[in-house]
Amino acid sequence: MSSAKNSLTGLILEYDSGLVPPPYSHVFRLALDWKKGNLEVQLDLHYTEREELSEEEILDEGFTVNDDYRYQGPLDQVWINPIQELFSSSKWTSKDIEDGGISLTPQGHGKEEGVKIPSNQEEWQLMAQDLIQAIYETVKKEAPLQIHFRKVDSERAWDCSLTVHFSHRQVVFDQEGKTRNLNWEYAIQLMKLIFTPDYHYELSKEAPGNKRGMYIDCGDGYWHELGKGVVNIDPSFDAVGKIKSRLDELIES
Template identity: 50%
Template sequence: MHLKAEDLSSMEIEFDSGVVPPPYSHIFKLKIGFGAKSLETSLDLIYTDREELSEEEIFDEGFSLDDDFHFKGEISKIWEKPLKDLYLKSKWTSTLMDEEGGISLMVKDRQGKTSRVIPQNQQEWQIFAQDLIQAIYETSKKELPLSLRYLIRTQSGEKMIHLTVKFSIRKVEIKSNGKIIDGDWDKTKELLSYVFLPDYDYSKAKQQVPNHQGHFIDCGDGYWHELGKGVVNIDNSFDAVSKIREGFQKLV
């Protein structure tokens, strides 16, 4: 049973990473209540099957021994419309999730009716859920907003672009040449999907701002990478590096 989006009072999003090996394998349950002024939210994110790994193996993958995360509180109501819009446009399947894992939903309307559904557009729901979790991280002060710098240096001059993505309020700020403008959320998210596709060679990265011609990016950790040299495509069938260049040039 597909409940009407405008009648929804709450939603639970459950995810299982399936066959992904530890220490990456995890599950989460995201509960969202549609309040008058905010979204009443809880998150339980738990990493699984780590008992078969040594502490060193976990550390080597960039994790700690306590990566589980729990939250109960409120997030901005600005997330309500895009969440309901995604629910409204989704098609559903009765096929149970297999070892590949995925997302399922439990929705409840204002009359108390409930429905458990599995979306066919799994990737779209998983990306949206990760955005919601990032909003929770920012709201709870676990993480700061994502901040990137992009430098274009040519013979005629340079342009420094500061891009700040605030998931907690679904807002993008672009600062360039002393001016701050609001960026488009969806276009910026598309650009970010390209930013994290290539391979970043930290042996070629510099902490100083580059002073030679080229395109350079700092992904938020203070290291500058040169596109085409320290940032190279992993998949020859898709030129993510060019997409990054084009995306940042279109921002301002």
């Protein structure tokens, strides 16, 4: 364990979406404190520049008229080690983030240090998103993400699901009533794969198919057939084929 990881007892993450237009543009401040062993968090999330949009324009994009959110309270301490590990492995840059990005203020032994700009911006933004999702689940603002899928071949059908619990950093795979926990990083990579292709909702159905194939419901109640209603966006990257392969591995393991 590095000395930096040893001395780190808290972290403040500040994010600005930069050039992203409203109603998506937002800023947040996420303060994390684990100096007493448990994890205490404070989130202040604010959507910006919405005054130039009508209420209808905001609603049409899937938002509400007030999506700002504040929270102060505990979060499962299972998140402490991943935060420390990411901080310990991060590189820092002097690059300006005026056009959007995340900055960190590490805290150790009760005092704040200087602001740091991580060069691995995407990793920290994903970490922040995961932590915010964990907060939403903890306070029951949102339910855990659940993805259902069915595989049909000439002999039978398999019905399975993946439930991602950000609140306690756990992924549960359910295969016809038998459950097991999956490695978090493996499952998150699978989630990224699942949301990579293009989903054609005009071809979706409200129930899974019974003909040979693989079907998926990404949590919204609509079933898509992989390879027909779900197609690759980038011809050089076979996301659909990789999803099929990963799901086959889960069913057979």
